[in-house]
Amino acid sequence: MPYQPSVAIIGAGISGLTCGTALKGMVPHLKVFEKSIFPGGRVSQFRAGEFEFNHGAQYFTINNPLFHNIVSAWQADNIVRPWDAWIVEVQKGQVSNTDMATQRFTGYPRMMVMAENLTRNCDVVYSSNVCEMERQVDGGWRLFNERGDYLGAFDVVILATAAHETAILASQIPQLRDKAESVEMTVCWSGMFAFEHRLNLPYDAAYVLDSPLTWICRDQQAGSVSQSDCWVLHASPEWSQRYVASFRGRVMHALLDAFWEDTDIPEQQPVSASVHCWKHAVPINPIGEDSLFIDSIGIGACGDWCTAPRIEGAVLSGFSMADRVMKHLRNFQE
Numbered sequence: 563m564p565y566q567p568s569v570a571i572i573g574a575g576i577s578g579l580t581c582g583t584a585l586k587g588m589v590p591h592l593k594v595f596e597k598s599i600f601p602g603g604r605v606s607q608f609r610a611g612e613f614e615f616n617h618g619a620q621y622f623t624i625n626n627p628l629f630h631n632i633v634s635a636w637q638a639d640n641i642v643r644p645w646d647a648w649i650v651e652v653q654k655g656q657v658s659n660t661d662m663a664t665q666r667f668t669g670y671p672r673m674m675v676m677a678e679n680l681t682r683n684c685d686v687v688y689s690s691n692v693c694e695m696e697r698q699v700d701g702g703w704r705l706f707n708e709r710g711d712y713l714g715a716f717d718v719v720i721l722a723t724a725a726h727e728t729a730i731l732a733s734q735i736p737q738l739r740d741k742a743e744s745v746e747m748t749v750c751w752s753g754m755f756a757f758e759h760r761l762n763l764p765y766d767a768a769y770v771l772d773s774p775l776t777w778i779c780r781d782q783q784a785g786s787v788s789q790s791d792c793w794v795l796h797a798s799p800e801w802s803q804r805y806v807a808s809f810r811g812r813v814m815h816a817l818l819d820a821f822w823e824d825t826d827i828p829e830q831q832p833v834s835a836s837v838h839c840w841k842h843a844v845p846i847n848p849i850g851e852d853s854l855f856i857d858s859i860g861i862g863a864c865g866d867w868c869t870a871p872r873i874e875g876a877v878l879s880g881f882s883m884a885d886r887v888m889k890h891l892r893n894f895q896e
């Protein structure tokens with residue numbers, strides 16, 4: 563029987579799932595370990611009672627031709643659509659039009675669908691928080707979760723986690739740890755509000771200037787079971803950092819106060835109000851390499867912190883990682 567290599571990917575965000583999908587069919591034994599109970603990482607959604615908000619990335623753009631082809635395939639599968647929303651700039655109630663030329667896309671009907679679709683190609687083990695990687699004398703890695711439970715042995719391990727998580731997992735591997743540690747991430751408080759009656763705001767989303775908020779967006783699918791008007795608010799990195807340790811209730815009121823002041827419309831009591839703090843939202847200084855891989859010990863890392871701080875960056879990094887794993891396995895077999 564020919565040698566059948568095994569690969570573990572840690573993290574079922576967009577980069578890990580892209581890598582897994584690209585390796586599908588090439589690697590017979592491939593497992594993706596995800597600490598959460600669902601896939602997507604920073605494109606996942608937030609459930610608040612009957613509402614489900616896109617509380618992380620709200621849309622994406624395309625710069626790279628390879629990513630363009632991937633998005634075309636996603637469009638053909640009807641999991642992504644162009645987002646022809648009316649997006650403005652708002653400053654203390656003053657509305658002005660913003661760049662109308664950029665083509666934006668969203669997952670359809672939710673951002674998370676992109677990740678869910680990718681999981682069809684991968685064997686994902688959820689609620690699996692990988693905490694320890696043990697190098698074997700004869701090559702390969704043994705993985706363990708936070709309780710010390712054994713998760714399996716693999717020839718190759720890919721860390722598809724955010725930079726700070728990669729730095730912890732790779733604490734014994736300076737070539738990965740040091741690069742991951744050098745990356746700083748922004749903080750982002752995200753507010754999710756549902757109102758019983760439609761707010762008198764004609765636009766779909768706005769970049770907000772001169773405010774604790776930077777972005778407000780109507781989330782049309784969040785309350786699809788009811789007729790509510792749902793909005794997601796993102797606070798600026800500076801404001802979020804200042805309030806990172808604050809009580810949720812305090813942040814919730816501060817975000818809502820800023821929203822009324824910025825939009826200058828009559829206040830309404832929300833029927834649902836939640837906040838989430840992304841303590842590691844987007845990388846400020848990605849390392850500028852598509853992905854990292856150490857051939858001698860069969861371990862690599864990918865994610866937006868390698869390439870660019872957006873979904874496109876995560877996808878391209880995942881592809882680059884898969885390419886390097888294939889080359890490694892070919893050399894290994896020869």
Ligand SMILES: Cc1cc2nc3c(=O)[nH]c(=O)nc-3n(C[C@H](O)[C@H](O)[C@H](O)COP(=O)(O)OP(=O)(O)OC[C@H]3O[C@@H](n4cnc5c(N)ncnc54)[C@H](O)[C@@H]3O)c2cc1C
Nearest residue numbers: 573575576577596597603604618619692865866872873876
């Ligand atoms: C508030 C916000 C707004 C954004 N806005 C935009 C935008 O408008 N446009 C855009 O293109 N991008 C945007 N982004 C960025 C985009 O979401 C990310 O670039 C992209 O999703 C990163 O994917 P990733 O796979 O690199 O990492 P992640 O999505 O972070 O995936 C990593 C995964 O690894 C899992 N994990 C971590 N540690 C472990 C472990 N020890 N064991 C098992 N699993 C583990 C995590 O649970 C997670 O699922 C935004 C992000 C945020 C937070």
